Amino acid sequence: MARTVAVSLCETRTLRRATRLHFSGKSLVIRAKTALVSASRFAARLRSARDHGEESRALANTEMRNRYLLMSILALMFSAALASSAFAAETAAPAQAEHEGVPLKPAPIVEIGKFAVTNSMLVTWIVAAGIIVFAQIATRTIKPIPSGIQNFWEWLVESLYNFLEGIIGRELVRKTFWFFATIFIFILFVNWFGLIPGVGTIGWGHYDTNGAFHIDRPLLRGGNADLNMTTAMAAIFFLLWIVWALQAQGVGGFLRHLFAPKGETTGVLKILMAVIFFMVGWLEVISILFRPISLSFRLFGNIYAGESILEAMSTMNPYLAPFLPLPFYFMEILVGIVQALVFMLLTAVFTMLIAQHDHGPEHAH
Numbered sequence: 579m580a581r582t583v584a585v586s587l588c589e590t591r592t593l594r595r596a597t598r599l600h601f602s603g604k605s606l607v608i609r610a611k612t613a614l615v616s617a618s619r620f621a622a623r624l625r626s627a628r629d630h631g632e633e634s635r636a637l638a639n640t641e642m643r644n645r646y647l648l649m650s651i652l653a654l655m656f657s658a659a660l661a662s663s664a665f666a667a668e669t670a671a672p673a674q675a676e677h678e679g680v681p682l683k684p685a686p687i688v689e690i691g692k693f694a695v696t697n698s699m700l701v702t703w704i705v706a707a708g709i710i711v712f713a714q715i716a717t718r719t720i721k722p723i724p725s726g727i728q729n730f731w732e733w734l735v736e737s738l739y740n741f742l743e744g745i746i747g748r749e750l751v752r753k754t755f756w757f758f759a760t761i762f763i764f765i766l767f768v769n770w771f772g773l774i775p776g777v778g779t780i781g782w783g784h785y786d787t788n789g790a791f792h793i794d795r796p797l798l799r800g801g802n803a804d805l806n807m808t809t810a811m812a813a814i815f816f817l818l819w820i821v822w823a824l825q826a827q828g829v830g831g832f833l834r835h836l837f838a839p840k841g842e843t844t845g846v847l848k849i850l851m852a853v854i855f856f857m858v859g860w861l862e863v864i865s866i867l868f869r870p871i872s873l874s875f876r877l878f879g880n881i882y883a884g885e886s887i888l889e890a891m892s893t894m895n896p897y898l899a900p901f902l903p904l905p906f907y908f909m910e911i912l913v914g915i916v917q918a919l920v921f922m923l924l925t926a927v928f929t930m931l932i933a934q935h936d937h938g939p940e941h942a943h
Contacts, residue, residue, distance in 0.1 A: 772800025
């Protein structure tokens with residue numbers, strides 16, 4: 579009897595120990611699972627915080643670029659308007675009624691003293707205001723996943739940024755992107771606005787002896803078909819180019835870039851090379867001074883020639899007037915893109931040559 583009780587007590591203790599070990603094993607498993615779940619949740623929170631931070635930084639960068647674009651468009655518009663008004667004395671003369679085709683000089687619409695608002699200035703103001711309003715609407719409420727006009731605006735700005743970064747480098751594009759993107763967008767839409775029906779064909783004029791109406795002073799004129807406008811943009815770039823050159827090279831580095839001999843030479847050859855590069859430096863100075871002239875005349879010549887061709891095709895045959903300009907119309911749409919791209923690329927490359935001259939070509943990409 580005593581042995582049976584002892585055996586039962588031993589079995590009971592063994593069962594209690596087994597049960598304790600079993601529950602302790604389960605508790606360890608549960609705690610391990612809880613720790614894994616907590617760790618996964620913590621990692622997920624870290625990832626979401628990191629993603630949220632990247633999205634916030636991306637949104638902040640996009641908003642900053644858009645603000646820079648808006649401010650630069652405003653600055654370019656008013657600077658070009660002031661520069662164009664400096665040549666208003668020539669445009670204030672009455673339009674030549676006997677002139678056929680697109681006139682070289684813009685027609686004044688409103689004159690306030692010596693300040694004349696021309697039809698080409700009116701077009702640039704309309705385009706600049708349209709770009710600013712469109713950008714404000716597109717960036718009024720920035721969304722992490724863009725759609726609609728925000729998607730188009732971010733695509734345009736981001737594409738230009740990546741394109742310029744691959745040409746002039748990451749550091750330089752951060753400093754100068756606001757200007758190059760503004761130049762491209764502004765020139766592109768000014769060129770296309772000049773192709774809208776009614777630009778150059780609505781305004782004040784007279785009737786000839788046959789009863790046909792001729793436009794003497796159009797209400798609107800292509801902005802880049804005015805040499806004053808293209809000269810103003812080229813002059814603004816030239817001033818900025820000087821500022822960027824001095825910031826990148828300093829006064830001494832800028833002069834060495836122009837006149838110092840390149841390469842490693844010794845003796846008499848070094849003196850000869852110094853004389854040659856000093857003379858070549860003055861040629862470089864002349865070429866730099868002619869850059870604004872070439873930029874302004876290149877853009878003006880292409881846009882003015884296109885408008886002249888469209889005018890000639892429209893007046894060549896009265897019966898075929900609606901159809902003859904169509905092939906040239908589509909060509910001018912392409913020309914508008916090409917000329918905006920050429921102006922932006924030339925200004926960007928000119929800036930890269932002076933700003934990254936001493937860093938080697940490997941830093942340009």
